Amino acid sequence: MRAWVVVLVAVAAMLAPVSVVAPAQARPAVETRTTALLGRLSIPAIGVSAAIIPVGVTRRGELAIGRSARDVYRWRDGVVPGQEGSAVLAGHTWSKGPGVFDRLGRLEVGDRVVVGRNRFEVTRVRRVRDMSRNAVAALFSDRGPSRLVLITCGDRNNTTGVYRSRILVSARRLSRR
Incomplete structure (x- = not known):
């Protein structure tokens, strides 16, 4: 079973970069048509309506999350929401x-999340301080039913500016609109 290997790295004042190591056998590129149908992220319960920006990785292997605090970021070589496996969206x-x-x-x-034509239902919300490499890798699986993982930083220390935890939201796909 292939899984995307990811390591969360703490960075002050912004979402921590995510290191991405692709499996030995590269995942096929996502079709442009599929990417075009991705649309926006909408989470009515918390008032989110955001563009989804595909990004690559930096030279250090970290997810190249941009500076926009209003958009969310998706690894361009990862699972697209609605496809088999876990689609991961990171935001500030x-x-x-x-x-x-x-x-x-x-x-x-039970809260709803909509990505383009795909509807998801929140199944778990958690704060984590430390995650093993294997636990993080499991978030980026390209196998199993279609699901969504939303991630951001949490518990900011206002003195140091360092975020001490990550907030992870897991959701299962319901249907297309």
């Missing part, structure tokens, strides 16, 4: 104004 929580995922931790089981 921001100390200097509104961030797209400022209220992510307020979601509840």
